[in-house]
Amino acid sequence: MRSFFVPALAFASLVLAGCVSAPNAPTLTLQTDKGPEAYAQCVVTKLEKHGITSTVTQNSRHAKVVLTSKIAADDVLEAYKAQDGGKVFLYERKPLASALTPSRLELAAQDCK
Numbered sequence: 038m039r040s041f042f043v044p045a046l047a048f049a050s051l052v053l054a055g056c057v058s059a060p061n062a063p064t065l066t067l068q069t070d071k072g073p074e075a076y077a078q079c080v081v082t083k084l085e086k087h088g089i090t091s092t093v094t095q096n097s098r099h100a101k102v103v104l105t106s107k108i109a110a111d112d113v114l115e116a117y118k119a120q121d122g123g124k125v126f127l128y129e130r131k132p133l134a135s136a137l138t139p140s141r142l143e144l145a146a147q148d149c150k
Contacts, residue, residue: 065127065143069150073100073116073123079149080114080142087141104142106130112142125150 077100098118
C-alpha cells in the first residue's frame with residue numbers, strides 16, 4: 038500500500054509545483070511605446086485569432102486583460118500609462134507541463150510591445 042502512495046505523492050508534488058509562485062510577483066514585465074488602451078486592444082486581437090476569449094477593463098491610465106481559467110488562477114495582463122508609453126505586467130499560473138514554452142498570452146504580450 039505504501040509503495041502506491043509514494044509515487045502518487047511525488048507526482049502530485051510535481052504537478053502542483055508549476056502552480057506555486059509568489060501570488061503578487063509578475064511572471065513577465067515589459068515596457069511598451071503604446072498606451073494602455075492600444076496595447077490591450079493589440080493583445081486581445083492576437084488572442085482572438087487563436088479563439089481565446091478575455092475580459093477587458095480600462096480607464097484613462099490603466100487596462101486589464103483577464104483570461105479566466107477553470108483549473109487554476111486567472112491569467113492577468115495589466116498595462117499602465119507611463120511617461121514613455123506604458124508598463125506591462127503579466128501574472129500567469131502555468132501548470133508544470135506547459136512551463137517550458139511561452140503561453141499564447143505571453144507571446145501576444147511580447148508581440149504587441
